Amino acid sequence: MTTQFPSDFLWGTATASYQIEGAVTEDGRKPSIWDTFSHTPGKTHNGDTGDVADDHYHRWHDDIALMHSLGLQAYRFSIAWPRILPDGTGAINARGLDFYDRLVDGLLAAGIRPFATLYHWDLPQTLQDAGGWANRATMDAFVHYADIVARRLGDRVHDWITHNEPWCISFLSHMLGHHAPGATDAALAFQVAHHVLTSHGLAVPVIRAAAPGAQVGITLNLFASRPESDSEADAAAARRHDGYLNRWFLDPVFGRGYPNDILDLIGPLAPTMEPGDLQAAGVPTDFLGINYYNPTYVRASDSAQGLFKTSELTPQDYQARGFQLTEMGWPIDPTGLRDVLLRVHLAYGPRAIYITENGIATPDTVVSGRVDDPGRIAYIDGHLRATADAMRLGVPVRGYFLWSLMDNFEWAWGYSKRFGAVYVDYATQQRIAKASAHWYKGVITANSLD
Numbered sequence: 001m002t003t004q005f006p007s008d009f010l011w012g013t014a015t016a017s018y019q020i021e022g023a024v025t026e027d028g029r030k031p032s033i034w035d036t037f038s039h040t041p042g043k044t045h046n047g048d049t050g051d052v053a054d055d056h057y058h059r060w061h062d063d064i065a066l067m068h069s070l071g072l073q074a075y076r077f078s079i080a081w082p083r084i085l086p087d088g089t090g091a092i093n094a095r096g097l098d099f100y101d102r103l104v105d106g107l108l109a110a111g112i113r114p115f116a117t118l119y120h121w122d123l124p125q126t127l128q129d130a131g132g133w134a135n136r137a138t139m140d141a142f143v144h145y146a147d148i149v150a151r152r153l154g155d156r157v158h159d160w161i162t163h164n165e166p167w168c169i170s171f172l173s174h175m176l177g178h179h180a181p182g183a184t185d186a187a188l189a190f191q192v193a194h195h196v197l198t199s200h201g202l203a204v205p206v207i208r209a210a211a212p213g214a215q216v217g218i219t220l221n222l223f224a225s226r227p228e229s230d231s232e233a234d235a236a237a238a239r240r241h242d243g244y245l246n247r248w249f250l251d252p253v254f255g256r257g258y259p260n261d262i263l264d265l266i267g268p269l270a271p272t273m274e275p276g277d278l279q280a281a282g283v284p285t286d287f288l289g290i291n292y293y294n295p296t297y298v299r300a301s302d303s304a305q306g307l308f309k310t311s312e313l314t315p316q317d318y319q320a321r322g323f324q325l326t327e328m329g330w331p332i333d334p335t336g337l338r339d340v341l342l343r344v345h346l347a348y349g350p351r352a353i354y355i356t357e358n359g360i361a362t363p364d365t366v367v368s369g370r371v372d373d374p375g376r377i378a379y380i381d382g383h384l385r386a387t388a389d390a391m392r393l394g395v396p397v398r399g400y401f402l403w404s405l406m407d408n409f410e411w412a413w414g415y416s417k418r419f420g421a422v423y424v425d426y427a428t429q430q431r432i433a434k435a436s437a438h439w440y441k442g443v444i445t446a447n448s449l450d
């Protein structure tokens with residue numbers, strides 16, 4: 001059955017600065033926490049770093065031409081804070097701003113609408129040395145940085161995202177230790193989350209003032225938290241899981257403060273707040289960005305280590321239950337996206353939603369100059385149909401950004417996982433549009449799925 005999208009539906013791809021740019025010491029850029037982390041032995045697969053990545057800093061012009069050839073209408077990229085303010089605050093590095101200036105002009109000349117994310121994890125190391133996101137001063141530094149960037153680009157960039165995936169910035173990076181800066185302290189993670197959310201809210205009016213007419217939002221990575229069985233214990237575990245992964249972020253962003261059930265659960269680990277913080281975090285926004293990859297099934301667990309007393313199914317569990325897995329070991333289930341979209345619409349009512357990331361890592365190889373990735377086509381197809389299902393039920397989804405434009409540095413997984421619609425040969429930096437990129441172009445052109 002043909003699935004038609006509205007005529008103004010926006011089709012794009014997404015990337016992030018540290019994952020593609022390389023050129024980490026060029027034109028005045030100083031280290032970010034990801035430079036430090038990736039250069040620390042044992043932190044990334046194979047010791048991979050973003051030193052070169054996709055060399056996009058030098059190849060941006062060709063990359064825009066590639067996007068144009070693929071029919072893309074929008075491009076979500078992130079700005080590297082350490083290029084703009086190499087120490088996080090203080091002197092502005094004009095050459096850093098110039099890079100994004102050229103990029104934006106190039107995108108517009110190619111008819112591609114730029115969506116700029118201000119923070120996709122590359123915190124200047126100097127700020128980390130002063131306490132990072134646990135330090136309130138980092139919030140002020142972020143707002144100042146947002147102001148500088150919005151003043152420079154705001155005459156041409158109309159769509160702004162403050163932060164990408166606050167859950168990853170806080171819990172994945174400060175409680176689970178998987179991402180930079182690699183801390184394992186739950187109280188720290190809650191404090192970081194609070195400052196990230198507050199800084200989002202403080203930055204929104206600043207961006208609007210610097211870029212009149214701007215549409216401003218935040219991107220959350222949301223999960224379909226599902227109980228593994230019908231038992232009341234597992235249902236309660238799924239609520240806790242949802243509480244700390246989803247509601248801990250959705251509730252304050254939509255002006256409701258933090259969820260009481262999670263506050264009760266964490267007791268003294270709750271963040272220190274100042275008057276006005278929650279009000280700031282709840283500032284009305286123009287859209288919500290949602291990143292969705294997979295559902296998560298959880299069961300109650302009495303493990304003394306688990307603050308939330310839940311455990312997620314393992315990849316083996318998912319396989320045993322008939323799920324197909326991505327190369328990341330994540331279960332594939334597009335109904336999770338439909339459920340997340342409906343839930344957010346009904347419970348929070350954002351003015352508009354963009355799917356700012358959705359995609360899959362697949363085991364791609366080049367054969368006779370071609371890369372066939374049927375798994376990616378099936379994944380996108382399924383998730384677009386799920387999106388259309390949600391839209392038919394009234395969810396205001398305005399666009400879809402495939403993660404990612406091209407293969408890139410997948411954080412702790414280094415270059416071992418390929419999420420791109422475009423294959424990157426890291427030895428030569430050759431780009432090869434995969435079968436999915438050609439297929440996606442067809443979808444964009446038709447504005448529908450057959």
Ligand code: IFM
Pocket residue numbers: 016019165291357403410411419
């Ligand atoms: O590569 C990441 C991206 O930086 C943030 N969202 C999830 C992607 C895939 O893991």
